[in-house]
Amino acid sequence: MAQTKQTRGACAFCGRQMTGNGMVKHLSACPKRKDTLGESNPKSGKEEKIYHLKIQDAWLNDFWLHLEIRSSATLKDLDSYLRSIWLECCGHLSQFSTKGHLGEEIAMDSEVSALFHPGLELTHIYDFGDSSETLIKVVGEREGTPLNEHPIYLMARNELPEVETCACGKPGAWLCMDCTESEDEVALLCEKHAKDEQHQDHNLMPIINSPRTGRCGYAGPADPPY
Incomplete structure (x- = not known):
């Protein structure tokens, strides 16, 4: 991001x-x-x-x-x-x-x-x-x-950094790893577009307050252990 x-x-x-x-x-x-x-x-x-x-x-x-x-x-x-x-x-x-x-x-x-x-x-x-x-x-x-x-x-x-917007202008909430062509061109989707039929079979990863977002199989929860 x-x-x-x-x-x-x-x-x-x-x-x-x-x-x-x-x-x-x-x-x-x-x-x-x-x-x-x-x-x-x-x-x-x-x-x-x-x-x-x-x-x-x-x-x-x-x-x-x-x-x-x-x-x-x-x-x-x-x-x-x-x-x-x-x-x-x-x-x-x-x-x-x-x-x-x-x-x-x-x-x-x-x-x-x-x-x-x-x-x-x-x-x-x-x-x-x-x-x-x-x-x-x-x-x-x-x-x-x-x-x-x-x-x-x-x-x-830190609080979650400001996230770029989806193509529709709404805040990004998901990364589509199948639509990402390079580290500099991250495909961000809002909640609505992440549920669209064209992305149902894609590798979607939630945007989380962690530098690990978008890497390997990371999906959070990024919560303190205690």
Whole structure:
């Protein structure tokens, strides 16, 4: 899908709409987040180092996430989260590496505590046939109690980017893979035209808030796992 203006998303704490880059500064100063951190439930776990991650698709920066991850978590926890919210379609292999997709692979059982520090950048690749490449940067850290009992907490994500229109002028909701001739000429259909008889036997894929849309067998749901 063609990129448009920068996507925005809502802060999970106060609801303020920001771009992915603007959200870094906002989350560090958000009064509602500070209040929430001060009221963290002790049942969520003991105090530990917790890292703020900014994650975005390597090629479509319309898609981004801001996560907190516990230092006691592993890269496998992060891999599972990315699969659930963005990537999983057919159980493909994945890996983390340093210095881009040609860098040194990092074991999935690596603990965050032994690896993460502010400024660290990692690459995550899912599916080595029709690859999705994700960039991960540690943009902050804090010492305290996690916000829930899970290893990862979602602080913000992009809203679905503006989608091009169908030939009829209505918003696109489906990709017709059988009508697509190239990556630059994507066939978008509105809900009505996706149900037309001429497309009944075609390979239709829903447009979902994920950089994986249109790849392999991906059909979502692109929901946070918790």
